[in-house]
Amino acid sequence: MDAYIYADKYLRDEPLLAEIPEELGEELQPGCQVLFSPGSNSRKTVIGYIISLEPGRPEGVQPDGTVVDLLNNAHPVLTEVTLQLALWIADYYVSRPIEAIHALLPAPLKTTVQDIVELCGFQLRSGGEKIVTTALRKNILSALRESDKPTVRQLEKKLGKKNLYRTLGIMERGGLLQIRKKFPASGPKTRTAYRLRDDLPPETGDMLKRAPRQADAVEKLRLSPNACLFPEESNISRDTLEALVSKGLAEKIRIEIQSSFSSGFSEPKKVIEQLSPLQNAALNELKEASRKGTFTPFLLHGVTGSGKTIVYIELLKTVLDAGKNAIVLVPEISLTPQTASRFRHHFGDDIQILHSAMSNQEKYDAWQKLRTGKARIALGARSTIFAPLRNVGAIIVDEEHDGAYKQDRTPRYHARDTAVMRAKLEHAICVLGSATPSFESYSNAQTGKYRLLTLPERVDNAAMPAMKLIPMLENRRITPSLSEVLYMQIRERLKRNEQVILLQNRRGFAGSMLCLDCGHIPMCIHCNVPMVYHASARQLRCHYCGHALPFKGNCLQCSSENLLFKSSGTERIADELRELFPEEKILRMDVDTTSTRGAHAMILKEFHDKKARILLGTQMVAKGLDFPDVSLVGVLMADIGLNIPDFRSGERLFSLMMQVAGRAGRASIPGEVYLQVYNADNPLFAHLLHGSYEAYYHQEMVSRKELNYPPCTRMIVIEFSSPDETAAERAAAACADQFASRKAAENCIVLGPAPAGISRIKGRFRYQVLLKLPGMRIASDVLKHLQYDLMNRWKQQHLSITIDVDPQSLM
């Protein structure tokens, strides 16, 4: 018998034909992980995956090699569905199948380096002897008696590779030994923190008279909630803290960081007595579809605070009751601790939460737990869509519009679309939930491809927060970032002991322009996307089509030189706020203050416990927070984001604004949202004020249709990079030519070549070609051949080409 397999290190599109030895025949099935040895070199082995079994070999065909062993104790590592899903990804997102298979599996499973074998203590008793029948088994036993816990690698050297894993597997099942993955012991991770000594001398103040920074640090240590500080999270330098240590005022301690998710922020369990009529209506439709057991995709469009989470939870209860399993995707688990902890409250050990802070050992254990059905719900970020669960009845994608669902390396799959595909293969229902659905999903709901469910109101009769614009050009400012109006509002809330969230959108882009006098953002006349400043050429360029304009540093509309090239940071704004509100503790949440594990949860907890009343941060503050005392949300420069060179910039900004607005106000305290804007006339803001997603969608869709942008067409970006600029540009031009001349066949619109968003990274020049496909999609074979062909032609110049299907950003 033969099998078709895909194998590690064989970067090719067609499967290998592998011969299967007689004795393995019975146990092999598609999805099994094997060791493959190429015909040319029987001593070499690589990991492979069985795609299909082939009983008869056509005449004259030579196999590429042999399957010499069976891994993972003969349990398939891919289910029928995940195998098909991998092949779909390879085809749709234009990657090699082995790359797609690898994307599906957790790292520790893709290597045998760390496998060790242990004898079991009771091996000489009872039925064990029966299993020791063949020579190999006897040799294994004696080898194990000789050396203590050898690795499989070491046994291979002694006994050869053939059948070793499989035999070990049989012996393991017979209770003679155990194969285990051993991961480098990475003791508990710790971080350095500083705290004041208990025996602080009374003359401390005098000691530090001439060292204001150290005095300030002592004050901060005194006030810090946990009586200790991590230097990377405070704006006190390590040197200052070390100086305090050497003066005997502070001490250094190591704090253990737990990787377990539960150590993060969690809220007290809240019991929801009964669902609102709207929630019930949505839930009933979902339940009914789930009972039918056929593929049904839903879009659940529910405003923030409409209570989507409990609808998911109630749905999953019925799915589990029906004996089926489920997958829940969230954009980033560390940013949505509340959602995750709510699921955990309801499902306890039935749910496995997967997150990036897990160690290899934890990842491996979690994966096996799901594979064996010991946990029945997998919840996590995008790769959780590949959970090795069988019999999946429901897949939920929360915040389905989030860009984090797109994988940014090959295979560049979109987890939301992959979720819909998996649901189809599983005959399951799929629920995409969002307050501001992606236009892709919303248009699918409009055409009836998805069933639309809406929750237009907040639960508990809470009103949607009122939105107001503060046109910055007409308003007095108190500080460079803060208008008088917003300042007064903040003061008002603090007086009433309510809380305030301030957002400074940092989703900026190097070279993005915004005039701070007239609000103008230069746009490409052909593509209707913001143009980007290229300093070296003193030009504004369109990253889609390459259109360029000379630029001398003045606004093209009002000639002002007061231009914003980059967004201003949260740190400076925090300083401004400290000066205005010296008594207040200002919490800052951005990439700098949350780079260490647990820091994000700690900030949330402090805010939740009302240890601080002002939270300032980047778009992070918009996600997954639910704090009852927040009555005001302020956005400092609401235009930032509109100037990003991307056709989705408006859609993204709209979504971010709705999301952050959702943080304000609950039933007891009505919320208000203030947007400081420069482009007060942009229709986006008018739609925002009315809270009208639909109106904004319909307006935007007009220009999407006109300019052939998704969701009206498909889009593919092909990126060319090389240390040799000419090579990158020529290859891009050759590619563009190819499609321009194929126009009739592929019916596509070619833009570019244009320099990529960041035109040079690590010494490599980047160009891109953009394809818009109003009609059918391009066969992935066509793209692959073109890719290999061009890479071959500019091999000497180390040309590399990446293909991004349905790109989420063009950077």
Ligand code: ADP
């Ligand atoms: P969404 O995800 O739609 O923004 P959530 O699921 O976070 O909304 O729900 C918002 C808040 O409302 C949560 O605190 C939740 O516990 C609460 N909630 C949801 N449904 C109900 C209900 N039927 N009765 C009372 N409170 C509810």
Ligand code: ZN
């Ligand atoms: Zn201007």
Ligand code: ZN
């Ligand atoms: Zn253009």
